[in-house]
Amino acid sequence: KAGVTQTPRYLIKTRGQQVTLSCSPISGHRSVSWYQQTPGQGLQFLFEYFSETQRNKGNFPGRFSGRQFSNSRSEMNVSTLELGDSALYLCASSGGLAGETQYFGPGTRLLVL
C-alpha cells in the first residue's frame, strides 16, 4: 500500500498570505490528523477529521482550518500567515477505530517570510 502523501513538500510564503496544504491518506483510512512541528513547541496537534467531519481539535487559532473530502483526502488552510507559522506540517492517517495506529506523511515544510 502507498503511504501517506503530502503536497507540496516545501513552500515559501510571505506574511499575510494564505496557504493550503494537502494530504492523501493511506487507502482505506478514514481518519486524517494534522500536526505542526516547530523547534520550540515540538509536535502539536491541530485537528482530526473522520468521515468528512472534524472530530477533534487542538488549541490553535481560527486562522488554521481544515476539511476532508469524500475520498478521505484532507486539506489544511492557514490564513493571514504569521512568521511564527513557519513549521513542518504533518498529517497522519488511520482507520479511525480504537487501537489503530496513526501513520505519518513526510510533511510540508512551510517558511513564512
Next chain:
Amino acid sequence: LAKTTQPISMDSYEGQEVNITCSHNNIATNDYITWYQQFPSQGPRFIIQGYKTKVTNEVASLFIPADRKSSTLSLPRVSLSDTAVYYCLVGDTAGTALIFGKGTTLSVSS
C-alpha cells in the same frame, strides 16, 4: 491522555542493544503504548505498539509490565542509522490527538 516521561538523550555504539524506558503512571485502561521514530525534517515513523506484556516485530521489542505504568522499547544491535528521536505515546491512538513529549534523542556512534 496520560503524560509520559522518558530520558532526554541516550548514547550508544553500533551493535549494542538499546533500551529506552518510558514512564506513564496515569495510563488508562483503554490506552495503548506506541513508539515512533523521527529523523530530522521527516514525519514520525511508527515503530511498535502494545497493550500489555511483550510485543516484538522486525525492528524492535516492547516490554510492558503488569501494572502498565512504564514500558521499555528495546532496539537490538543498533546501527548509525538508528540515530533519531524516539517518542513514547500513551492513549487510545485512533482519532485522538497524539501528545508528543520531547522524546529521547538517541545518538549511535561507531
